[in-house]
Amino acid sequence: MKFLFASDSFKGTLSSRRTAELLSQAAREVFPACECEAVEIADGGEGTTDAVLSAVGGEKISLSVHGPLGDMTESYYGILDGRRAVMEMASASGLPLVPVSLRDPRRTSSYGTGEMIAGALAKGCTDISIAIGGSATNDGGMGCMRALGVRFLDKDGKELSGCGQDLINVREIDTTGILPLVKAASFTVMCDVTNPLCGTNGATYTFGKQKGGTPGILEELEKGMQNYKDVIHTQFGINMDEISGAGAAGGLGAALMVFLNGKLKSGIETVLDLVDFDRKLDSVSLVVTGEGTTDWQSAFGKVMQGVGMRCKKHNIPAVAIVGSMGKGAEDIFDYGIESILTTVNGIMPLEEALDRADELYLGAARRMFRMLKAGTGL
Template sequence: MKFLFASDSFKGTLSSQKTAELLTKAAREIFPDCRYDSIVVADGGEGTTDAVLAATNGQKISLQVHGPLWEDITCSYGILDQNRVVMEMAAASGLPLVPKEKKDPRYTTSYGTGEMIADALKRGYRDISIAIGGSATNDGGIGCIRALGGKFLDDCGQELKGCGEDLIKIRKIDLTELNPLVKECKFTVMCDVTNPLCGKDGATYTFGGQKGATPEIQKELEVGMCNYRDIIKQQFNLDMDTIPGAGAAGGLGTALMVFLNGTLKSGIETVLDLVDFDEHLKDVDIVVTGEGATDWQSVFGKVMQGVGVHCKAHHIPAVAIVGSMGKGAEDIYAYGIESIITTVNGIMPLSDALEHAEDLYLGAARRLFKLLKAGMQISKA
């Protein structure tokens, strides 16, 4: 019997690595002679870089960039091999980097994300995977592109700084000084939202509020974003309101696609590719995955869905241990997950469940493996 453990983290309590440790302990108790493998996974959101590095024995490199408010900050990205790196835009331009009292997407920039990309290019890396969730910005990605040498000019031909309030001022986009190494590079953009650039479902109206934009500020930013859209359509003959994901990360999705020829791809699919997940499935009898809370959202680009789909394609059963089950949790069964076991074993306050997350998870793992053993005994009867 060979197991593969590939669970998402339980936010705030258990890391992906810790779930693997607990599953290994429980498996050894119930199946002393079993073989097992484990792999750290994430869905392209927060923690993606660390997960991929842990799974591939990669290394992290730190650098100083401009944060979302133009302040000097230290961020990092991951080196997988001589050609590939993985990074998160939130490391340089993320919402947690902005104090609550200073949240206002008119003034935040993705410039630091561009500096991360420029650093990777300078060091010789030509295959860049970038997760774009958790942004503090609504600048259409112009800050990022400016850090790479692109220029966004106003009606006087002056270069704009590269933040949300500049979008309305753009009259011309000049890429003549864009870093030439960009043309040698493959950009994979991890993104699981399908929002267009503008409109009621676009970047500003969908995500602006959580970034500190009042309804009045959203209206102002939307006018600017529409101007940006129109300039792109005029110069590049691309309508970003018709391209799913263009509105991701305050419009950074648009900039990466239009100016860097980036390809948008599911976050979990990108991660599974980076960690060679299908190779780990060889000779595996059953996969154990999971996440903190399972509900209807779990089938939209989350870890359990990605793992389940790959297992199903290889005719390998997958089961899950989760913290809780909400409305629509059983939708995951259509994606290769055969059964779900929750860690909570009785009525308890959420605070207790979080405080005792490790013990509860270990108990659930033991129950899972005992059930599997019973199933094996039935099949032999």
């Protein structure tokens, strides 16, 4: 009997790797002769680069880039085989890099993300996958593109710095100086939001508040984003309000599509492809996945949904061990997950459940494998 373990991390307690260690321990207690394999998984959010590097090997590249406020910060990305790179924009331009007291999306820039992309290109990478969740920016991706050689000009032909407050002043976009290496590379954008660039459901009004935007600031930025959208439409013939995902990461989604010809793809689907998940399913009897909290959102681009659908495609049963179940959790049964077990085994405060995460997870794993053993005897 062969088991494959592919769980998301339990935020704040168990890493994807730790869940696999506990599952292996429980599996061998119940099925001493079983074979256990594991693959670290993430859904295109925090931890994606580390998960992919752990799963397939590769080189972790550290570099100093300009953070969201312009100060230098340490970032990193991964090179998988000399040609492919995986990175998270949050590593260079993420919200946690900005102190709460200084959060103002008018003043933040995605320039560091562009430096990270430029670094990968300079290393010879021609296939770059970039996760764009968790941004601190609302600059339409101008900062990122400036680092790659694109110039954003005002009415007097002067180059703008590329912060959110510059959106309203863009009159012309000059792409003649874009790095030549960009043209020889392909870009996959890991994105699971469908927001357009502008409007009520656009980048500014949907995500701007969490980045420090007051109602007045958001109104100012939305006017700027509308102007930016109009300039793109005029120069490049693309209406970003008609393209799903353009509003992701404060409009970085739009910039990656317009200037780098980036292709938006589900985060979990991208990760599963990068780690060659389908091949790992060969001769597997059961897949065990999971996440900290399961609810209706789990069926929309999360690890359990992605893993479950791949298993369903190959007619391999998949089950999940989760920390807790919320409203709509059982919707995941339509996506290849056969059953869910929770780690919590009694009434307890959340703090206790978090403190006992290892113990509770191992107990759930043991119960699951004992149930599986009973089922094989029916």
